[in-house]
Amino acid sequence: MAENIRTYRPGDEESIASLLRKCFETYSSYGLDSSKWLELAKLNEGFKLEGAYLLEVDGKLVSHVQVVEKKLRTSAGFLETAGIANVSTDPEYRGKGHASRLLSKAMEDYKRRGFPLTALFTGYASGPQRIYRRLGYVDICLDEWWIAPLWDAQGSIREVRWIEVREAEERDIQRITRVYETSGNFYTGWPVRSESECREKMFARTAYHSFFYLPRSPGDFVVAEEGGEVVGYAMAAKIPWDPEGFGIAELVALPGRVDALQALFTYVVKRASEKGARYLRAPRVPGAEYTRVFSSFRAQMGGGVFMSEVLNFRALLENAVARETAFLDELALRLKYRGEVATVSVREGRVKVGEDSADAVVDLDPETFNRFLFGYSSAEELLLNSTVKADVPAKRVLNLFKELFSPKPMHIWLVDRW
Numbered sequence: 001m002a003e004n005i006r007t008y009r010p011g012d013e014e015s016i017a018s019l020l021r022k023c024f025e026t027y028s029s030y031g032l033d034s035s036k037w038l039e040l041a042k043l044n045e046g047f048k049l050e051g052a053y054l055l056e057v058d059g060k061l062v063s064h065v066q067v068v069e070k071k072l073r074t075s076a077g078f079l080e081t082a083g084i085a086n087v088s089t090d091p092e093y094r095g096k097g098h099a100s101r102l103l104s105k106a107m108e109d110y111k112r113r114g115f116p117l118t119a120l121f122t123g124y125a126s127g128p129q130r131i132y133r134r135l136g137y138v139d140i141c142l143d144e145w146w147i148a149p150l151w152d153a154q155g156s157i158r159e160v161r162w163i164e165v166r167e168a169e170e171r172d173i174q175r176i177t178r179v180y181e182t183s184g185n186f187y188t189g190w191p192v193r194s195e196s197e198c199r200e201k202m203f204a205r206t207a208y209h210s211f212f213y214l215p216r217s218p219g220d221f222v223v224a225e226e227g228g229e230v231v232g233y234a235m236a237a238k239i240p241w242d243p244e245g246f247g248i249a250e251l252v253a254l255p256g257r258v259d260a261l262q263a264l265f266t267y268v269v270k271r272a273s274e275k276g277a278r279y280l281r282a283p284r285v286p287g288a289e290y291t292r293v294f295s296s297f298r299a300q301m302g303g304g305v306f307m308s309e310v311l312n313f314r315a316l317l318e319n320a321v322a323r324e325t326a327f328l329d330e331l332a333l334r335l336k337y338r339g340e341v342a343t344v345s346v347r348e349g350r351v352k353v354g355e356d357s358a359d360a361v362v363d364l365d366p367e368t369f370n371r372f373l374f375g376y377s378s379a380e381e382l383l384l385n386s387t388v389k390a391d392v393p394a395k396r397v398l399n400l401f402k403e404l405f406s407p408k409p410m411h412i413w414l415v416d417r418w
């Protein structure tokens, strides 16, 4: 049997769509066909045709992996990330290592291209999770939701008279994107989203995932306006597969504007009631402002897990040191990550990545390091779980980590999940 791995060529969309329908119930009920698959590439900037990997056996498509490029916020700054999606193998060809080999080839290519990171969503304790763990992916966090019976949500609505909630219009897109990006700076995960993605996924249609959409109905997408300024926005609609549910896909306000979050929340709860919904569901968002507004909701696990793995450690460090920070202590650290080595050195207040001799060597624990990138571990925890050999006090090593990296809570809205 001749096995061949390659990337997309025009005409492959037929066999890719057919394999995806066979492997995913969601795509089958969505009626994914070649033109809808090609549309995904138009709607998602990071979904490039050259990121579609195919494994063929004797000329027949057997396995497929899609790389979706995303720029994610991390404690090391914005990182170009190879997002992995649509991992699939024809049922008749499973258990032979096809998916594992195809994904490893995609990882190798994106490592070579200088992508510092790769990340994906999958089911926790599932077969695919075992494949990803074997390839080095680390569990970062489990999928969590907020859920409330309509009655409870209605009990926590508050009118905010100085804010008007109105239908989002084309002229608002730039300002909505600004609200999204500004709020994102308080989080990790939270991918950069272009105006065109905002237009396609929220204005032209109502997305509830990077690949799944509903037609937009009036009232699905609204802005909170105060004195002519957009201070927040919300996208929410009835859950397509459950007539009793109302889903909040996105609810965002400028930092510190808990009043705008509250105004949007009130609007969404009233609309859920008008639409005959009996409960509301939203992705759980960390942060005091969200916790306050969603106080009548209870947390619920979703069964999914977000995983990541460093692809190119040197590129990641170069990214971390490129951010503007004032470095005070003259120190050189040799950092090791799964066999990759690079030295970060501070000389005369400037920091660079190179091969210099070092005052300390830190062999990083990959599990903790990945979690540290998304705020699920502290610098202290990272050093405790890593192997540190230092000729200088450990406190100085810790301080340099704290200057290089800024961990924050993580969140990725549904529209951006791949």
Ligand SMILES: CC(C)(COP(=O)(O)OP(=O)(O)OC[C@H]1O[C@@H](n2cnc3c(N)ncnc32)[C@H](O)[C@@H]1OP(=O)(O)O)[C@@H](O)C(=O)NCCC(=O)NCCS
Pocket: 023, 024, 063, 086, 087, 088, 089, 090, 093, 094, 095, 096, 097, 098, 099, 100, 101, 121, 122, 123, 127, 128, 130, 131
């Ligand atoms: C998940 C999926 C892509 C796996 O495809 P696959 O080609 O069978 O994957 P692999 O062969 O690489 O790995 C599957 C198993 O075979 C084992 N395996 C790998 N190479 C092998 C070989 N040469 N001989 C025997 N077994 C092998 C793996 O170790 C793994 O074992 P495990 O289940 O005990 O952990 C496939 O089951 C699928 O399409 N599922 C539906 C879609 C889906 O859920 N996708 C994941 C979305 S996140």
